[in-house]
Amino acid sequence: MRNRITKVGFMVLLAGLMILGAGCFHLTGIFRILNQTAQAVIELNISPTTNDQWGENWLDAPLAAGAQIDLEAREGSYDIRAIFADNQEATQWDVALEGNSTVTVTLNDKSLAISSGTPKDCCILGWLKGLV
Numbered sequence: 001m002r003n004r005i006t007k008v009g010f011m012v013l014l015a016g017l018m019i020l021g022a023g024c025f026h027l028t029g030i031f032r033i034l035n036q037t038a039q040a041v042i043e044l045n046i047s048p049t050t051n052d053q054w055g056e057n058w059l060d061a062p063l064a065a066g067a068q069i070d071l072e073a074r075e076g077s078y079d080i081r082a083i084f085a086d087n088q089e090a091t092q093w094d095v096a097l098e099g100n101s102t103v104t105v106t107l108n109d110k111s112l113a114i115s116s117g118t119p120k121d122c123c124i125l126g127w128l129k130g131l132v
Contacts, residue, residue, distance in 0.1 A: 027075040027099025033082075034068045035106045043083040048076055049094050075099040082107055 035041050040062040045054040056073055062085070075098055081091045092112040097103050106113040 025118045028072050029075060029097040029099055030100055030102040031071045031073060031080075032068060032104045033063065033071065034104060034106045035063045035065055036106055037084065038065050039086060041063050041082045041086055041107060043081075044071075045079075045081040045083075046073060047079050047081075048069065049079055051079075054079075054081060065124065069089075070102075073097055080105060080112060082112065 031046060033041075033044060033100045041059065043057045044063065045056070046058050047053070047055045055122045061067070063069055064095045076096075078095050078097060079091070079093050080095055081089055090107065091113050092105070092114060095103060095105070095114055104115045106115070
């Protein structure tokens with residue numbers, strides 16, 4: 001009887017963890033865009049490499065010189081294009097974004113430099129690490 005209660009308790013705990021962490025199980029990452037140029041970025045396109053078109057502008061407003069913004073996207077491979085206030089553009093092809101990580105895109109001298117950061121904590125995984 002006691003063994004049965006333990007199994008039921010474990011199943012309830014497991015179900016609760018799955019519900020709490022449901023938002024973490026889709027793999028997403030962060031594109032951290034740093035504008036280190038002297039001009040504003042007026043348009044930023046981040047498009048899956050499988051797309052033939054750039055798609056929507058990811059910026060709600062121009063990204064000022066010296067500013068940064070974090071944009072969340074699903075895990076995958078992306079092409080990135082920045083259009084500056086003088087209509088010049090910089091493009092980087094086939095940028096890998098892994099789940100639970102940050103990729104820093106530095107706009108410098110109207111070119112894009114890509115660097116991968118450390119993985120970000122997923123909400124339930126961060127919580128579980130705190131228990132250990």
